[in-house]
Amino acid sequence: MKGIVQEVREQLAGALKEALARAVYRGALPRVETPDFVVEVPREKEHGDFATNLAMLLARPARLSPRQIAGTLVDNLELTGMPVEKVEVAGPGFINFYLPASWVLPELPRIVEAGPDYGRVDLGRGTRVQVEFVSANPTGLLHMGNARGAALGDSIAAILDFAGYRVTREYYINDAGNQIDNFGRSLEARYFQLLGRPAEVPEEGYHGEDLVDTVRGFIARFGHTYLDVPEEKRRQALVDYALQEKLSAIKKALADFGVRYDVWFSEKSLHDKGAVQEAIDILRRRGYLYEHEGALWFKATAFGVEKDEVLVRSNGVPTYFAADIAYHMDKFRRGFQRVINIWGADHHGHVARMKGAVAALGYDPAALDILIMQLVRLYRGKEIVRMSKRSGQFVTLDDLVEEVGKDAARYFFVMRSADSHLDFDLDLARQQSNENPVYYIQYAHARICSILRQLEGGKLPPPRQVDLSLLKEEAELALARKLADFPREVAAAAQDLAPHYLARYLHEVAGLLHSFYNSHRVITGDQALTGARLLLVNATRTVLKNCLSLLGLSAPERM
Structure with a gap:
């Protein structure tokens, strides 16, 4: 569904192309190739409802001033049947189009009739996309960085799906390599300690108190069974038990956060089926490997990276990077046409070399998008919160959801762009006031539901039988105009992988709804006017609910 904004934009673009062809035919402009111009909604209302840069792009090939070209195009425009009141040439050569304030009102019945599908666009045209996010080591609890990645990744996946892509959500389980070796040694130390045998957790190991609880569970099940067995057998038993427990906890924490994956992919499986060695062999055949000092x-x-990277250490053990290359090869082999990774700021240096590896394997590096998200600082009042009652080291996702709830946590994580630092105010997230953007938005939806519950008989008038001309107030028209922007906002958020566009849009729609409600009664003594305003608020309810859903937020009917 394009929506009326896109439809009018396309009509204007077509009219401009015809105007150029007409001007060339009449000799008013030299014969030139039509450039890749845009018709867009200006940021400033005084610049009209739509504007185009076509004249400025034609200036060089036509060897005429942009304003002269713009004037000629306007003289040759044919706008019959389009809701355009005025056209003017502005600034260095923009052409601005002004439409009547009521031009978007026919979109209101379409919004209500489309219901949960309103806003869907076919930007992706069925392109297969994999979104891989969180992928935290299964050696502990999820922290704030993981939580931000979960909210971003899940929202991006939902937006892409709504925009016509075929999306797979995937979690990469880091269940192999050095971190698992250190995990096993840490578990073993705790096992010895709890059974009265002196031991120290290695410095590079895992020191969280949650591991003590894990080993207590292991002892409750197996007791002293593994105390005097060979080291390798003991560590493997501990790791197998702990990984299952940690993964179960991670899955539950993410499910409580509203995140569910289509695929849980094991790094160990890459080693077991020989994929890591296969990727190394391919890179060697393609001439991208060399030996140095035994590695x-x-x-x-x-590929433009500052330094080369070790794939296999001198002891013959592949690095994490080698497994990561094999994993990306596996992604493309599974038929994904686009792969999106969401990584923490500490992985910034890994982006260029990963894209280089993809190119070295023979795949298009442009098919790999990597979003780097910046750090989160958690505040209570003016104090930074650092410690968790669960981990003893950091605030966990479970802690956060317990304190502020899923909806507030998810919204706060996506209300800023991924590449900006985020200060998360716990006190604000808990507030039930208009200062809290989540409350402000959800209350707009609940307020509409409250209005609709007041209807006698509970029935709304058929959308196509409403007299739209009765919606004349500035607050009504501003709200209707913003609702009509929803398909365009979805497309932009999908194009830029930017859920914060929709977070901002939700806040703007809620603000316009509250302004309208505070100035005008919906249910009035005039039945026809009441019907028109009920259509407006019902369309607003639809857009709010659809947009909230894309960010993984609920749309409460009572608050």
Whole structure:
């Protein structure tokens, strides 16, 4: 569904192309190729409802001033049947189009009739996309960075799905490599300690108190069974038990946060089926590997990276990077046409070399999008919150959801762009006031539901039988105009992988609804006017609910 804004934009673009062709035919402009121009909604209302840069793009090839070209195009425009009141040439050569304030009102019945599908666009045209996010080591609890990644990744996946892509959500389980070796040694130390045998958790190991609880559960099940068995067997038993427990906890924490995955992919499976070695062999055949000091190196510098990277250490053990390359090869082999990774700020240096590895394997590096998200600082009052009652080291996702709820947590994590630092105010997130943007938005939806519950008989008038011309107030028209923007906002958020566009849009719609409600009664003594305003608020309810859903937020009917 394009929506009326996109429809009018396309009509104007077509009219401009015809105007150019007409001007060329009449000799008013030289024969030039039509450039890749835009018709867009200006940021400033005084610049009209739509504007185009076509004349400025034609200036150089036509060897005429942009304003002269713009004037000629306007003289040759044919706008019959389009809701355009005025056209003017502005600034250096923009052409601005002014439409009547009521031009978007026919969209209101379409919004209500489309219901949960309003806002869907076909930007993706069925392109297969994988969104991989969180992918935290299954060695502990999820922290704030993981929580932000979960909200961003799940929202991006939902937006892409709504925009016509075929989306798969995936979690990469880091269940192999050095971190698992350190995990096993840490568990073993705790096992010894709890059974009265002196031991120290290695410095590079895992020191969280949650591991003590894990090992207590292991002892409750297996007791002293593994105390005097070979080291390798003991550590493997501890790791197998702990990974299952940690993964179950991670899955529950994410489910409580509204996040569910289509695929849980094991790193260990790559090693077991020989995919890591296969990727290394392919890179060697393609000439991107060399040996140095007993190690095997990837020629990352061939792809603009500052230094080459080790793939296989001198002891013959593949690095994490080698497994990561094999994993990305597996993604493309599974038929994904686009792969999106959401990584923490500490992975920034890994972006260029990963894209280089994808290119070295023979895939298009442009098909790999990597979003780097910045750090989160948690505040209570003016104090930074650092410690968790669960982990003893950091605030966990479970802690956060318990304190402020899923909806507030998710909204706060996506209300800023991923590449900006985020200060999360716990006190604000808990407030039930208009200062809290989540409350402000959800209250707008609940307020509409309250209005609709007041209807006698509970029935709304058929959308196509409403007299739209009765909606004349500035607050009514401003709200209707913003609702009509929803498909465009969805497309922009999908194009830029930017859920914060929709977070901002939700706040703007809620603000316009509250302004309208505070100035005008919906249910009035005039039945026809009441019907028109009921259509407006019902359309607003639809847009709010659809947009909230894309961000993983609920749309409460009572508050």
